[in-house]
Amino acid sequence: MTPDQYCQDKAVASGSSFYYSFLFLPPERRRAITALYAFCREVDDIVDECNDIEIARSKLAWWRDEVARLYAGQPSHPVSRALAPALKPCNIAAQRLNEIIDGMEMDLGTVRYADFASLERYCYLVAGAVGILAAGIFGYRNARTLEYAKQLGTAFQLTNIIRDVGEDARRGRLYLPVEDLQRFGVPAGDVLKTRGSDAFVRLMQYQAERARSFYRTAFDALPAEDRRAQRPGLIMAAIYRALLDEVEAEGFKVLSQRTSLTPLRKLWIAWKTWITA
DSSP states (O other): OOHHHHHHHHHHHHTOTHHHHHTTSOHHHHHHHHHHHHHHHHHHHHHHHOOOHHHHHHHHHHHHHHHHHHHTTOOOSHHHHHHGGGTTTTTOOHHHHHHHHHHHHTTSSOBOOSSHHHHHHHHIIIIIHHHHHHHHHHOOSSTHHHHHHHHHHHHHHHHHHHHTHHHHHTTTBOOSOHHHHHHHTOOHHHHHTTOOOHHHHHHHHHHHHHHHHHHHHHHHHSOGGGTTTTHHHHHHHHHHHHHHHHHHHTTSOTTTOOOOOOHHHHHHHHHHHHHHO
8 A cells, every 4th residue: 555545545534524625636735635634633543542641642752753754754654655745845844743743642631721822722733733734735825824724723623622522521621711611600510421501502602603703814814816726725614614503503412412514515515615716
């Protein structure tokens, strides 16, 4: 199996919405973004699937070393080898890859965030940094596009947090800021025990509006001359905003279910966005 095929299989197996944003790209850019996505999946899976925190830390440390090997011209993992040809053409910086690992490491142990400023930093590491790298792969002429990509990554992560509240709670993770829980009178224990309430719904409505504000900020920052090049990100935004709307339409039942869009609907949104963006 070639490194590119390994990454392709990783992307397809995940069932992620990101896969649909890659479909319309030219082959070289599609290979690069698929390799980046596979990198993110590799380090994320360590945190999600490894029950021993010290073993997880050790595996993440291995990936830090692998990033160093990649930039020294000696990658050993299929994902790193697939990324290698794109480093210079797509301006894939080692700092960004290590920031992604930093973000994944924050998920080890008890996850709590006192305020939104702390959560926003986490969102940048696990998603904003990815957005910036992706923008380089898609191509841009105006540096303001990087701010668009950073804000859009945060919007994606906030949407994920809303969708996955119940799933994360069952893993002992609570990403909703403590200041927000207190503001809406929702005890952290109720969320961790997946007990819903009217107050919880109001809390989630607030979180959804915050996510939408990041989408708006991102779109406002995207320069007109880079809009067509950044269509894959706009596809993802359309899919994720549809997902957020669906979660809200279902009454924020995120403690007991995980809302998703069908593959056909994602494909339709992707095609429609590609031809109209």
